Amino acid sequence: MSRAFKICATIDRRVWYLLIFVLVGFLLLHPVGFPLKVGPEVKTAYNVIEDLKPGDIVLINYDISAFGWDEIKGSALSMIPHIFSKDGVKVILFTDQDQGYIFLETTIAKIGEPMAGYDGFPWYEVHGKKYLEDYINIGFIPGFDKAIAALASDFRGLVGSTDWYGNNIISWLDENGVDAAQDIELILTLDCAGAQSSWVNYWYLPYNTKILNAMIGVSAPGSIVNYDAGMLAGIVISVRGAAEYQYLSGYYGAALVSMDAFSIIQFLLIAAIIIGNVGYYGWEKGREKR
């Protein structure tokens, strides 16, 4: 028996690593389909987008770098098509991360198709919304929180006259009445670096702009605090939130598929903790006493 306790206490960590690889690989390739419950926060976020009206301007912020893309792509690939599916809503795409434009283009390419007679970016049609008619991409502006603050204080001045690809956007901004921060109805910020606090500080506080926040798990505590304080209109937390949103919106994707592996690996962590404690009390503690 003490041999068993000793094994529990001295399991090589590489055993856990191998188990994680094997279980994740198996469950991603052969998902089981465990049931999923949708939480109230995700339902609230879904309803905020459902309530968008024709003529509303939505600013989508890609605060995304490669280190968070795999976690947040589920939210991006369900929330953004949901916004694009709303009739009459105009969209401005923006990123405050230097890699963000790559993932922006990846998303548009995945959810849209090339416009007739055009080739390559930015000429994509997404749910009937055409580039430079219904949406534009102002691209990357460096400075993180300073870029967000500068956008709020002088939107047209910072955006300039051209989009990320050099196309003139002055007439688009004039036609859609986008002059200043107050003209933006909703901001969807897809966060890897905690940009939601900047959007709250520079957009919600002065202008009461509604802010939806989809974020990686590490940024969740800060977002939950602001959501509880009423400063965020809705939150979608990490892969679990993305899976719930995909289920609600009907835009099924990888986040839903990965929920089986997600569950099993969290059970594996609990098992690792229990085995560690069994080993500690059965063998290690006795060794300490001796």
Added chain:
Amino acid sequence: MDVVSWLILVLSTAITFGLFSILTGVDNPFFAWAENTYVGGAVGMTIVVSFTWIVSNVVAKITSNISANWPSVVSLILGLMMLTRIHPKYSFIARIPICIATGVGIAVSTRAIVFSGLLYQIRATILPIFDWSNVVTAFTNLMVVVFVITVLTFFVYTTELRGPLKTSHTVGRLVLFLSFGALYAQTYMGRLGLFLGRMETLLIPQTSFNISITVALVIVITTFVLHRFYPDVMKQIIP
């Protein structure tokens, strides 16, 4: 699949498993290669994207109408002054743009966080705790108020902890441990989601799966053989 896409797939898989190879517990050349490649590429990318923004926004504004956009000229000069940081004799010049950036940064962050980080948070903590018509809500509100106050007292270092303050400090410590467990679980969820997304890219579709298995086996077997049978060679080729 064309050659370029195939090459991107192979190299991205190699760099992924190269970085994962640190999990074997053995320092190996694949990890060193992956690490240095990633760092070099990341620096190059950051520079190019920043430079592109400066040229397309600041320089373009100046060249289009210099008299109307003269503030952009001043911005560009201040940016160029940063480069004097390199030279030991003239590095003091860089302090001017650093002071501007510091002053702006401090002011921009503090002017808003007084509201969002302090006043709104305090307001959100002032909850109705005496209306017990809805027992669950009232209990939750009471607990939130108690948790916030006790955790705040945990961070009081300037006075001796006696009586009610000591009790509050102890309760605050226990609440903190409970919350650290919850925060650990949330962090785990985040990192797991990232790992699952990465694995999904590596395993689906079939081509990616085949390349991933091949690359992983090559790295693991080579590392094992080098570590076990040629440790001297391994020592020479790792940094």
Added chain:
Amino acid sequence: MSSFIRGKEFLLTIIIATSVFIYFPYFIESPAPIPQIESWLISTTVVIASFAVLVSLYTMTRREVMKITKRGKGWPYGLLMIGLAWFMIVVGVLLGKDASAFRFCADAFIIPGDATIYAILVFYLTSAGARAFKVRNLDSLLLLFGAFFVLMQQAPLGEYLFPWMGPIGSWMVNNVAMAATRVFGISATLGGIVLAIRLLVGKEMAMVGLVRREKD
């Protein structure tokens, strides 16, 4: 002239002046030039930050070139690092960020590398859970409870098998963890305000590179 520019008073004046132009229009309705100066200052800071990255490039290049020329340990990897960095810079500056060679390097090296660096943490968190979550006293027991209930709530299978754990886990996240994070946020805000005041009265000049040397 240079001694005047190096002086603490001149640098402090710059900091205070820029701060005033940022604070003033935020709190008080200001006449025309002041909000424009505010916007200009914020965009200038963005330009300054972009140029600061070039300084880091110089530092990295100099360090690695010295290692390569002296054939220090691991010099081939240093050559690889700066070789790739400069290749991407030359291609990106001359041909643009959308050039195929630039995008090739981004897709092959940077994006997967960035994603993997943080994904590795899940392994370390799992082995840390096995080794460090030992219940020795009340504190560690509470740590374990907090992690356990939230893990079961997060896992869809956990919520399905033990439905009563879901509300407990949600309650812990939305109230216990939220309360603690709120306190961290309030503390950080107070610390930020104190730092800003210390900077504006000249007590934190180390932030701008002015370090007082102790006389022996």
